[in-house]
Amino acid sequence: MRQNPSFAMTDVGEIRRLIHLNPWVTLVSQTDDGLVASHYAVMLDDTRDDLTIVGHVGKPDDAILGLGERELLVVVQGPHGYITPRWYGDVPAVPTWNFVSAHLSGIPELLSPDENLRVLERLVDRFEGDGDDARGLYRLPNDEAFIERLERGTVGFRLTPTRVTAKRKLSQNKTAEVVETIIAGLADEGPERAPLVAEMRRAADARVRP
Known part of the structure; x- marks a missing residue:
């Protein structure tokens, strides 16, 4: 991902927030047969x-990705959407796309069976919610x-x-x-734009904060 100093996100807390709110990621690895990609949910390590x-990945995705043997690229995609130049006023402009995203690269460590089970339990606990469903x-x-x-x-x-x-x-x-x-303009387009509106509001508020 090409970086631009105006858009760089370097605050660890903000990147952690992005990962927490957008756990469904893309895992990319370079193999002898070319690039491969898989999609899984991840979490921040609570320790x-x-x-x-x-x-975690299902077998045989671990072998396909070369998990633990080669560099893995994890793509975290936050809110994003089309921005029309109509919102810029009467000036020469072109459309663009606003987004929040992070790329994390490194060679992963394989977990023991006990550690893997704990991660699976944490995933279930998080996404099962707060228990308001009458079925439990x-x-x-x-x-x-x-x-x-x-x-x-x-x-x-x-x-x-x-x-x-x-970024x-x-x-x-x-x-x-x-x-x-x-x-x-984004807010007027409907509730599906709410995540991007929230991120833009957060960035705008940070911009004017002393």
């Missing part, structure tokens, strides 16, 4: 305060045979990135007035 992530929450069965099948079918990993590129392109190169016009 660390850096950008270390944990996750799902939990991984505490059954030895079931756990053995899980261990045979998945491979957990921990990635502490050695290279990070994060928040949210019209920071426009005047505050134009940014407000863009935010209003």
